[in-house]
Amino acid sequence: MEPDIDTRNTTAAFDSVESAVDDPSATVVELDGITREYGAETAVDDLSLSVNDGELLTLLGPSGCGKTTTLRMIAGLERPSGGSIQIEERAVADGSTFRKPEERNVGIVFQDYALFPHLNVAENIAFGLRDADSREADERVTELLELVDLTDHREKMPSKLSGGQQQRVALARSLAPEPDVLLLDEPFSNLDVRLRVEMREEVRKILKRAGVTAISVTHDQEEALSISDRVAIMNDGTIEQVGDPAEVFENPESRFVASFLGQASFLSARVAGDDIETGMGTFRTARLNGPVEAYNGATVDVLVRPDDLRAIPTAESTADGYVTQRQYNGPSFVYRVTLHSGDVVHCLHNHSESFEPGEPVEIDLTADHPLAWYPTE
């Protein structure tokens, strides 16, 4: 039997090949130093970013860091206080120009849905279809209703839908007219995991097939890492790092990025020649992801994630620290271990192992990749 490789329903590495994009290196959305002030407060601060044709870029960042504001500026719903925005190489917003939202061909899924309360589900979805009454439109609506699994709710008014159902209508509505650029503001936040996984794959498939360039905001790391072509980590109105998901995850450029992705712990380590001394033993500096000579004699913070570490039950005398918390994650446990040195680290364990709180443990560094480190602040 031949392998039935569903190449369209696949992620980053696999499908850039057959996406319907003319020139994947062309920049479609270009933000150049955009700023948005609300009174004294700066929501977006000198932010620059470019998104390529057909790319799916995900913005990740803490609540209130300016993600929604950025999307709103791209859509033309908010005027930047400074900087410029280009879409498909045309300036849509700078000091002198301001293109109206309806002239940008940019779709948006709002964080709070913004469904039309006077239209039912089907009418909401058909809204953006030029000739909304036609048979064609009708078919498209049916198709999208199937996609978002709301076929039975076709005639319902939005006020009678559950939160997740509303969100799905919003998503379907924005997909209907196949915009050049689609902005998704936490489009799956109210969906259960199964539906979320399903939907995000479907949406990704649709976007790729139509060659739509998309910028999505999410607070779901797994989502960001798994479906994005690139991720951009935002903090305090500006972008801290942008890049390939794996690259960003493995080589976070700043403590902020590191601490924001995955459950990061920082291990203080004293550099002593070719060795670093930590609360869980001494390692070779070669395990770090860059030359650390300059810090010889000083301390640095080494990023360790739960999957880099393993706790091993041991005697009180040989222990590095004690288990202080256990968290059940379904397939695994994450143990929090407080080292004698005072550092707190987390270790990921398969769900078959089990420690009791207060149990003395030794920590093994099992990471098979170079560890990121940062000068101690």
Added chain:
Amino acid sequence: MEPDIDTRNTTAAFDSVESAVDDPSATVVELDGITREYGAETAVDDLSLSVNDGELLTLLGPSGCGKTTTLRMIAGLERPSGGSIQIEERAVADGSTFRKPEERNVGIVFQDYALFPHLNVAENIAFGLRDADSREADERVTELLELVDLTDHREKMPSKLSGGQQQRVALARSLAPEPDVLLLDEPFSNLDVRLRVEMREEVRKILKRAGVTAISVTHDQEEALSISDRVAIMNDGTIEQVGDPAEVFENPESRFVASFLGQASFLSARVAGDDIETGMGTFRTARLNGPVEAYNGATVDVLVRPDDLRAIPTAESTADGYVTQRQYNGPSFVYRVTLHSGDVVHCLHNHSESFEPGEPVEIDLTADHPLAWYPTE
């Protein structure tokens, strides 16, 4: 150095001991066969559930399955079409009785926040502090603002807040008056991971300290499994299974529950005496979690989760199937493998390993726990 066991900031197994609950086995909320119909549609269907004093129970279920409706009936915002609800052993809703929401001492965090638009952040939070004198209320507000990390936004109007900020205000508002029972409808859906983890632990701590009984709705499995005392899986208006997180995860009673928690794949297996024959080899029936004799000669579906399986590169001839998709999750990859038998399974791998799509692989069953199985439908 003594281990600094932060027992309050810890999860299920650790902290039931010191919660401020009189009698942890007392039932605080009891739903008995409640039903809610909207016209022809039944949103909640003969649902029964009891929640103990001081317990944090999480409702998990697909979008539109009736979670919000259930909470609204407990809060008294919706009248059940049938069945009865007891809170603290008093009937609050049955055929003859209906207690008003304000007399139930039940707090609720709405899925869409419902912040009072004419009040600023601090006033919203202080709204439920009815008897407190102003200084006391002021202190409580300050404390809660700190908890939800919005100290700087104290005087802002809700319309000027980001989505996540609004959600945090809603949470703080419901916590302020320390209700007996707190209902949380996807309270963290708009928060980034870091804040979400922080907040849910803080909230859990507060709930436990005050002995508040809580029912939370979430679509975040990790959240459900990690902070809940018990989880209840809802489907189509009714509860499919309720129990300890680990128990539900490891022994899902139905295919639905299994498929809803974790990334479940089902492996069709023919029972042949003491063996079962599958697309990835033959195993002993002892590896299943129950006697399967009755199905001798027939096929059953065995639940395998990504962490139960490992893919091993192999030659075309010895392969069980081909890799058809790779998904990057940060600390790990999940590979989708299509077996020659037609089954599709997922394997979890540490992020250091890498397969190419189309690569032939052999699958190892690494699970060290009995596997759940279901008669083939």
Added chain:
Amino acid sequence: MATGDRDRIAEQTQGATTERSASRVLSGVAVAITLLVLSPLAWLVLRAGEMDAVRAIELLTSQTTIEVTANTIVLVGSVTLLSALVGVPLAILTVQTDLPFRRFWTVTSALPLVVPSYIGAFAFVSAFGPQGHLSDLLAPLGVDQIPAIYGLPGATLVLTLFTYPYIFLTTRAALLSFDGTIVEAARSLNHTRWEAFKRVTLPQILPGIAGGGLLVALYTLGDFGTPSIMKYDVFTRMIFNEFGARRIDYAAVLSWLLLAMAVVILAVESRIEAGRDGAYVSRGARRPGEIKLGVWKLPATLFCGAVATLGLALPIAILLQWLVRGGVGYSGAGRPFELGFAWNSLTVAAAAAAVSVVVALPLAYLAARGDSRISSLPDRLSYVGYAVPGVVLGLALVFLSLKYVPFVYNTVFLLVFAYVVRFMPQAVGTTKSSLLQVDPSYVEAARSLGYPPLTAFRKVVLPLVAPGIAAGGALVFLTTMKELPATLMLRPLGFETFVTYIWRVQESGYYGQAAVPALVLVVVSGLSMLVILGREQQNGT
């Protein structure tokens, strides 16, 4: 524990009963208010009953009746339509565009409401009549024929100019509380401002427009002064003539026909509003961005200017002219205006506004939140009083009060009651539409935080609908200040107000003396209008 249980059960049942009885009390109050407000109809029943049935049918089917009915329908239709065509664009211009001097135009667009339409009509005749000032001005230029101001066109124009502010104000309120995010959603789906307006904004503000249109239509239906000055024969004039002939029974029968027309208008408006299903609640507080007028800035400004000139500047100019110009019956004897008259006007109008607002609340609440069709019946019925001509209401209350509550006769209480009957619908309308816009989950949130319904209402809903209530109160206040026929009939002995004084001197032809109180009336009413708009502004941004 046993006693505890019993206590609990008692509490529970009580709780349930209170809930139900609370809504029963509300319905009861609403029904009582409605009955009270409709009580004058009892008199109409009595008097109409005195007429011989055959005569009544003859009267109702006579050629004249049919013609006058047709006239009335045409007038009501054209005034309502034209008012919408003036009021809605003005509302949009002042709320959603970058029109220069928006606040100024907001005020001038609302102010014509304070000009009593009979004064406005008079001003028009003096300006545009065959011997009016305009023809005087144009005569030297060789223009000796100006278009006829009398008849349907004149009546339509004048009534429109002085009633379109109802539509302006209600549309404005709807636009201000409108959730801008959904306009953004439409625009991101490639709809231009205009398309978004048609497909999203308009359907949602339609109930607001219809609410204002209802007031315009009913006002037009019940107005006597303007059509009679503009020489257009309508129903009220027929009724007035019957009263003049002292045939009360005839007048009563004709009044029923008038009320039937009012009911039809109400039914039409209900249909428009029925489409609101969920369309009204505003969630987001984001205001839709401004429409850039571009080259339309000048025409738009001219439009605002033209309306303000005709509706506001012209009547004021004519009043000023009456003031300065002696001779030709414009000055004369009679008693001078006293400040006390103004005080009387202000106090009764304020009382009427206050009572109307309070009384309107339960009706509006029931209509907005009630779950059955019947629950909006009190609200609908309360509008009937608005269409009853003032004379009919006056005579009805003379009879009914003397018969059943003689001690209120000749007191301000009866007068205020009459005002409430006539004008409360204005408060009901604005209150209801603002109630509809309050997301019910706010009350749910408050109740789950331990507030009983009434307190939750007071602490959450009331602040949110306060601008609507204030606007309603102000409308009642303004119209009460202008009201003439019922005031003449029901005021206590020796109780003079702005309008009774203006009526007296004007009927005697002493226009000069009418000018001062009329101007003061306009200024005082204008100030109260500023108060409404000021509140609205605070709340809107």
Added chain:
Amino acid sequence: TDMLPGGSDGTSASELSLGDFRGSGPLVEQRSAPEGTSIDDLPDLSGELTMYLGGGESGLYLDLVDLLEQIYPDFSVSAQQESASNLANRIAEENRAGSTPADVFMAVDAGSLGSVAEDGAAVSMSAEVTDPVRDAFKDSEDRWVGFAGRARAIPYNTNELSASDVPSTVAAFPETSAFGDSFGWAPSYSAFQSFVTAMRVIEDDETTRQWLQSMQDLGVTTYDNEFAVSNRVADGEISAGFANHYYSLRVQSDRSSAPIDLAFTEGDAGALVNVSGAQILDGTENKALAENFLRHVLSAEAQEFFATRTYAYPMISGVEPVGDLPTIDELNPPDIDLGELSDLGGTVDMLREVGVL
């Protein structure tokens, strides 16, 4: 002249002179002193009266009341002013519901008074009150009495027409070409309706209807009230019209050069003289005071007041009408009981049928 009444206490009354009663202006100059019963000769007024005052320019009547109140400090009147027919309707309603709170009803048109009397809501007055007034201007049962006469007249523009152009009967008007498209009336005004009613009484319905119809065909212009008709005549907008006589005098008084004069028809409805009158309402507890008040209204000074300030026809023989107005005897009004004019209903029907209203 110095014929002023001293009140019993003689305080403020002595400060009033005939000039206070008399109007001013060109029409009033050179008048001789009025004759008849002087206020001096009447008993003092003392007490409170409630009065309904029906009619437009009757605002002036309040000035007379003021004068009386000045003379008699113990006397006061609370007046409620409204249109005559509204008040008549109101009295009818009050009467049906019990009784009216008013003592006296003064109205500018005898029809309203007649209908109140017909409803049984007025009482008969003593002869002392009504004697000075000729029979034509009071109720046969003395339930109302006229105190100021208002003659129907034809104001015409002297630039357009001369007195001889105006026919001496209204019946001839429709054939008068000078009036074509240039004649005005105010059919909703009660005095006009009384005039039509009179025509129906004197002639018959059919004649009246035809007359109205032919007036319509003449192209008559409708106005709101007769003051407007008179003013438009003076303006030249129309060359003539129907109006009560005093409106023209007011126009003349306001603008002395106005080209307006009055013509009268003879012996037909067009020459009707209606009255402003008063009656005492049923249920009053102040009948004596009310009668004394009405005697004051018919005193020489008060009649001079009506003649010179409202340009009305005085009702007592000792006082002359103002200016060059013909006397009532010269006028030749039709012989008709004004009380019969109370039935306006048929008139309104007819006006409507013909399309005038």
